[in-house]
Amino acid sequence: MKRVLMLSALTGVLTLSGCSTLNNVFGNDDSGMHEVQATTTNTAPVASKNGVLVDATNHMTLYTFDKDSMNKSECGSACLLAWPAFMAPSNAQASGQFAAFQREDGKYQWAVNGKPLYFYANDTKVGDQNGDNKLGVWHVVKTN
Numbered sequence: 001m002k003r004v005l006m007l008s009a010l011t012g013v014l015t016l017s018g019c020s021t022l023n024n025v026f027g028n029d030d031s032g033m034h035e036v037q038a039t040t041t042n043t044a045p046v047a048s049k050n051g052v053l054v055d056a057t058n059h060m061t062l063y064t065f066d067k068d069s070m071n072k073s074e075c076g077s078a079c080l081l082a083w084p085a086f087m088a089p090s091n092a093q094a095s096g097q098f099a100a101f102q103r104e105d106g107k108y109q110w111a112v113n114g115k116p117l118y119f120y121a122n123d124t125k126v127g128d129q130n131g132d133n134k135l136g137v138w139h140v141v142k143t144n
Helices: 002-016 077-082
Strands: 046-049 052-055 063-065 085-088 098-102 108-112 138-140
Touching: none
Parallel strands: 085 108
Antiparallel strands: 046 052, 063 138, 098 108
């Protein structure tokens, strides 16, 4: 019975945090963070692929969350399971529209024009955009 109550509570939290089903939560990466960082310049390691912003290392699609505010993530720990943050080094340097901000947990995350950037755990290969317009609040970042 206790397990059923915990599962019900977790489902409720995930629903409120932007995750529509438990299937959306349990993707290939359950760390909640992607430690993709620039190796020499400490500027945002991003690129454009087919008109969408991707990380320059793995070429995975990047997303923004409508509920975030300027340089502040509203994606909590349960949300981060499905939407891992695009992490930045502590000495990240702003470049154009990209800059890092310090999260409440003390780590740094990349942002574009002040909007925090995320991956989607159910994107498993280059070019996937499975999170675009998810729940009407998650969006790919168009580059053209």
